[in-house]
Amino acid sequence: MDSIAVEPRPAPPQPIALSAADDANKRRDLFRMKSLATGFLVVATLVYLFCRWEESRGAGGDWVGYVRAASEAGMVGALADWFAVTALFRHPLNLPIPHTAIIKRKKDQLGESLGNFVGTNFLAPDVVSEKVSSAQVPLRLGTWMAQPRNAERVAAESTTILRAIVGVLRDEDVQQVIDHTIVKRLAEPLWGPPIGRVLAELIAENRQLPLLDMLAERAHQWALGSQETIDRIVMHDAPQWAPKFANILVSEKIYREIVEFTWKVRSNPEHEVRLAANKFLVDFATDLQHDPATIAKAERIKAEVMGREEITGLAETTWRVAKRLILESVDDPDSTLRTKIADNVRELGERLRDDTELRTKVDNWLLRGTRYVAANYASEITTLITDTVARWDAEEASKKIELQVGRDLQFIRINGTVVGSLAGLVIYTISHLMFGG
Numbered sequence: 001m002d003s004i005a006v007e008p009r010p011a012p013p014q015p016i017a018l019s020a021a022d023d024a025n026k027r028r029d030l031f032r033m034k035s036l037a038t039g040f041l042v043v044a045t046l047v048y049l050f051c052r053w054e055e056s057r058g059a060g061g062d063w064v065g066y067v068r069a070a071s072e073a074g075m076v077g078a079l080a081d082w083f084a085v086t087a088l089f090r091h092p093l094n095l096p097i098p099h100t101a102i103i104k105r106k107k108d109q110l111g112e113s114l115g116n117f118v119g120t121n122f123l124a125p126d127v128v129s130e131k132v133s134s135a136q137v138p139l140r141l142g143t144w145m146a147q148p149r150n151a152e153r154v155a156a157e158s159t160t161i162l163r164a165i166v167g168v169l170r171d172e173d174v175q176q177v178i179d180h181t182i183v184k185r186l187a188e189p190l191w192g193p194p195i196g197r198v199l200a201e202l203i204a205e206n207r208q209l210p211l212l213d214m215l216a217e218r219a220h221q222w223a224l225g226s227q228e229t230i231d232r233i234v235m236h237d238a239p240q241w242a243p244k245f246a247n248i249l250v251s252e253k254i255y256r257e258i259v260e261f262t263w264k265v266r267s268n269p270e271h272e273v274r275l276a277a278n279k280f281l282v283d284f285a286t287d288l289q290h291d292p293a294t295i296a297k298a299e300r301i302k303a304e305v306m307g308r309e310e311i312t313g314l315a316e317t318t319w320r321v322a323k324r325l326i327l328e329s330v331d332d333p334d335s336t337l338r339t340k341i342a343d344n345v346r347e348l349g350e351r352l353r354d355d356t357e358l359r360t361k362v363d364n365w366l367l368r369g370t371r372y373v374a375a376n377y378a379s380e381i382t383t384l385i386t387d388t389v390a391r392w393d394a395e396e397a398s399k400k401i402e403l404q405v406g407r408d409l410q411f412i413r414i415n416g417t418v419v420g421s422l423a424g425l426v427i428y429t430i431s432h433l434m435f436g437g
Contacts, residue, residue: 026403033410040417041082044074066428073424074417081416085409089402103401104394111389115382123378125371132370138362142352151346155338159330166326174319192298196288199281208281212274213266220262223255230255 051068086092087100103110121127144150202208234251265273287294329337351358389397402409 023403026407030403030406030410033407037078037082037410037413037417040414041075041078044071044078044417044421047071048075065432066425069428070421070425073427074421077416077418077420077423078413080420081413085406085412088409089398089406101398103398107392107394107397108386108390111386114389115385118385119378119382123374123381125374128370128374129367132366133363136363137366138352138359142349142354142359145345145349146353147349148342148346151342151349152338154345155341156333158341159338162326163330166323171319171323174323190295190299191302192288192295195298196285196290199285199288203278203281203285208278209269212277215277216262216266216274220259220266223258223262226258227251227255230258 048068048071051064051071054064055068083092087097088102090104091097091100145154231248231251234247234254238247238250265271268274284294288298326337329335332338352362353359
């Protein structure tokens with residue numbers, strides 16, 4: 001039986017999050033302004049009815065006509081602007097009049113237009129670059145960071161973030177990362193060839209000579225103090241029938257020969273022993289790189305070293321010590337960590353503030369970065385606007401938008417009443433002057 005493809009259900013419309021207190025205040029202000037605008041309409045209506053009543057009983061004077069015309073035009077203006085303002089958000093009187101409830105019907109188009117407007121006028125590369133350049137971000141940031149109080153604040157905030165990160169990280173995960181990225185990475189490659197290359201480079205630069213000098217010096221110093229050791233060895237290994245004075249003479253002879261030999265090795269940089277030791281190091285470096293037997297021996301040594309308990313527990317020990325040091329440094333305002341962070345922040349701020357060349361370089365980095373982001377990601381940023389508006393519930397979006405701008409729109413109704421009244425008065429006055437009552 002063929003499977004039936006089920007299309008994913010669209011996500012339900014999302015409510016618009018606003019502060020409850022701010023929402024209540026705006027709702028109260030909107031109600032007051034609606035009441036005021038409606039009050040203007042009511043006053044115009046009452047004035048019109050009063051004037052018509054006066055005219056119906058033949059009372060009053062010429063002024064009644066002027067006031068009636070003004071109030072009548074004010075009523076028309078008020079009703080027309082009420083219709084226009086109301087039609088933005090809902091159907092007036094709940095009548096499905098065409099081209100009303102515009103925001104509810106055109107919500108998605110409005111969101112797309114808003115996104116395009118933001119992308120064209122705010123996220124264009126030239127606009128963003130000009131704004132970033134005029135803001136002088138490196139200079140302001142450097143001046144702010146150069147102040148000790150601000151540098152200490154950055155250090156405190158940095159350590160707070162560091163504490164939060166350490167608190168979130170699981171010990172097992174960190175230990176596993178250390179073990180895989182450091183310990184096992186050290187054990188994976190062959191040790192022989194890289195050690196051989198390093199040793200060969202050191203020998204080529206004659207870095208081994210201080211080591212040979214030190215060994216020759218230590219050997220000679222040992223020889224100078226070896227008399228008792230030589231005497232003990234000679235006495236222990238000499239035949240029992242050998243006279244003691246003969247053993248002493250042999251011991252002294254050996255001592256003098258050793259001292260003289262070590263002295264020659266120490267004093268002569270071209271001594272055969274030195275040359276032989278140097279040749280041994282050269283051959284050893286070559287064997288570490290190319291001789292399979294030597295490389296295999298290095299691998300066995302590596303396996304023994306990496307198998308020791310101190311190495312296998314290195315990840316756990318390293319993280320435990322690092323975590324303890326971090327937490328102690330975070331809690332101590334005078335810790336080396338916080339002091340170093342503050343000093344580095346202050347020094348960087350001073351450089352940004354005083355070093356024109358560095359500041360220009362950072363400015364160029366910012367300009368290139370912002371231009372790249374604006375040129376390549378403006379559409380993604382504006383998509384955030386259009387997608388967010390598209391997810392809004394149309395009814396609630398209309399109400400929320402009215403709540404945000406409806407108070408100011410009520411001035412249109414008030415102005416319509418006032419301007420309509422003045423226009424009606426002017427029209428009636430002109431027509432009265434031209435054609436009479």
